[in-house]
Amino acid sequence: xxxxxxxxxxxxAPPAPAREPTVVSADGSRLHVEVHGPEGAPAVVxxxxxxxxxxxxxxxxxxxxxxxxxxxxxxxxxxxxxxxxACSPDALADDLEAVLEATLAPGEQAVVAGHSMGGMTIxxxxxxxxxxxxxxxxxxxxxxxxxxxxxxTVVPLRAGPVRTWLTRRILGSRAPLGPVTPLARxxxxxxxxxxxxxxxxxxxxxxxVHACPRKVRHAWSQVLDLLDLDHGxxxxxxxxxxxxxxxxxxxxxxxxRALAAALPQCTGIVELPGIxxxxxxxxxxxxxxxxxxxxxxxxxxxxxxxx
Numbered sequence: 001x002x003x004x005x006x007x008x009x010x011x012x013a014p015p016a017p018a019r020e021p022t023v024v025s026a027d028g029s030r031l032h033v034e035v036h037g038p039e040g041a042p043a044v045v046x047x048x049x050x051x052x053x054x055x056x057x058x059x060x061x062x063x064x065x066x067x068x069x070x071x072x073x074x075x076x077x078x079x080x081x082x083x084x085x086a087c088s089p090d091a092l093a094d095d096l097e098a099v100l101e102a103t104l105a106p107g108e109q110a111v112v113a114g115h116s117m118g119g120m121t122i123x124x125x126x127x128x129x130x131x132x133x134x135x136x137x138x139x140x141x142x143x144x145x146x147x148x149x150x151x152x153t154v155v156p157l158r159a160g161p162v163r164t165w166l167t168r169r170i171l172g173s174r175a176p177l178g179p180v181t182p183l184a185r186x187x188x189x190x191x192x193x194x195x196x197x198x199x200x201x202x203x204x205x206x207x208x209v210h211a212c213p214r215k216v217r218h219a220w221s222q223v224l225d226l227l228d229l230d231h232g233x234x235x236x237x238x239x240x241x242x243x244x245x246x247x248x249x250x251x252x253x254x255x256x257r258a259l260a261a262a263l264p265q266c267t268g269i270v271e272l273p274g275i276x277x278x279x280x281x282x283x284x285x286x287x288x289x290x291x292x293x294x295x296x297x298x299x300x301x302x303x304x305x306x307x
Contacts, residue, residue, distance in 0.1 A: 006055035006058075006207050006211070007200075007207055010200055010204075011059055011062065011200070012058045012201070012281065013058060014055040014058045015058065015065065017035055017036050018035050018036055019035050020033065020035070021102065023073065023098050023102040023103070025076070025094045025098040026097075026098065027084070027086055029076050029081070029082070030081065030082055031073050031074065031081045031095055031099060032073065032074040033071065033074075033099060033102070033103065034054050034071070034073070035069065035070070035071050035103065036065040036069070036070040036071075036072070037064070037066065037069045037070050039069060040069070041067055041068050041069045042067075042299045043070075043071060043103075043111070044068050044069070044071065044110055044111050044291055044295065045071045045096075045099065045104075045110045046061075046071065046072040046073075046113050047073070047075070047096060047113070047118030047119075047121045047122065048074070048075060048116075048117075048118050049114075049116025049119075050116055051212040051217050052078065052079075052208050052209065052212070053078050053079030053080075053212075054072040054074055055208050056115065056205075056208055056278075057280060059280065059287075059288065060280055060284065060291065063285070063292075064288060064291065068292075071103045073099050075095065075117065076091065077212075077213065077216035077219070078212060079211075083213065083215065087219045087222070088223060089120065089121075089124040089227065089229060092117070092120065092124050093121065093124040093125035095121070096122070096131065097131060100112075100130050100131065101130050101134075104134050107133070108134065109133075109135065109136035110134055110135065110136060110299070111138070111139065111294045111295050111298065111299065112135045112138050112139075113141065113291055114139070114140060115143065115278075115279065115280055116141070116142050116251065116277065117143075117224065118143075119142070120144075120145070120224075122236065123145055123229040123236060124232055125232075126232045127232065135238050136238065137239040137240065137241075137294040137295075137297070137298040138238055138241070138294075139241050139243065139287070139290055139291055140240060140242050140256070140259060141244075141287060142245065142248055142250070142277045142278070142279045143251055143259070144251040144256070144258070144259070145228070145233050145255070146229060146230050148227055148250075148251065148255075149171065149224075149225050150163075150167075151251070151252055151254065151255055152167045152249060152250055152252070153249045153252055154170060154250065155167050168225060171221050171224075172218060172222060172225065173218070174215075174218050176214050177209070177214070178210070180203070180206045180207055180210050185202050185203065185206050188202065188206045189202050189276075191249060191250070192249070192250060192277045193205065193247075193277065193278050193282060194274045194276035194282055195274060196274050197276065197278075201278070201281050201282055205278050230262070233259055233262045233263060234264065236264065236265075237264045237265060238265060239294070239297075240266055240267060241267045241270070241290055241294060242256050242259055242263075243256075243269075243272065243286070243287060243290060244256035244269070244271055244272070244279070245274070245276050245277065245282065246271050246272065246273050246275065248275070248279075249277065253271055270286070270290070272286065
């Protein structure tokens with residue numbers, strides 16, 4: 001679609017997938033899916049965040065696809081997945097279940113990684129049968145389970161009702177983002193990235209976020225405002241790694257620390273100094289390496305034993 005405005009070259013340019021199946025979710029919504037890498041290789045499933053798309057995972061796909069089967073999909077209304085009037089945590093869980101069932105063989109397991117709303121998708125699906133059958137381990141990047149607007153530090157005021165009200169107005173704005181201008185890059189960097197973010201990182205994120213339709217952006221902002229997935233964290237009973245940037249204003253480190261404390265099988269939390277909310281773009285090697293280590297520890301040994 002013409003709304004896809006991602007960068008066309010460099011490390012953040014989306015690589016060409018081996019195939020692009022369309023998966024149908026429980027309510028009939030169509031989801032655009034990309035499969036990269038060799039068939040039969042250990043599987044990784046990537047769920048992106050609010051206002052993003054599969055292009056957000058370009059660096060991880062490039063880093064993993066030589067020896068992993070990497071499955072990335074566009075959340076409903078994002079990227080090339082059509083918008084749906086059904087916007088809810090249950091819809092996110094339905095979509096992830098549909099992707100897992102359509103792309104993995106019966107009994108096959110994968111490492112499932114989610115960034116921001118993608119992490120919330122994993123929490124929403126944690127009790128589902130398909131998720132429990134297919135998820136060997138999880139990576140949660142820059143995410144939280146509840147009280148997202150109240151915890152956000154995008155507005156530089158002391159925590160309280162005024163800051164929460166202003167944050168809700170900003171994140172839930174219906175205004176179009178417009179073209180990617182120098183001012184737009186500065187605003188996006190302030191709100192979502194660390195102070196040392198390189199220009200190519202900022203450009204990649206700005207193009208992806210600005211491509212999200214404003215109606216979709218607004219609809220999902222309302223869902224995130226009311227989100228409460230604390231129960232889903234407690235049900236996420238698989239080995240789970242947590243990554244957060246210390247300069248994350250959207251889901252500050254306190255959110256990730258709460259996740260790490262509540263997860264039944266947290267394998268550790270990594271806090272990245274000076275990194276913002278866009279950890280897969282801002283710290284691509286670390287995120288890719290963490291996924292690779294989860295695969296090595298929780299999938300590859302099992303595959304060798306069954307060979």
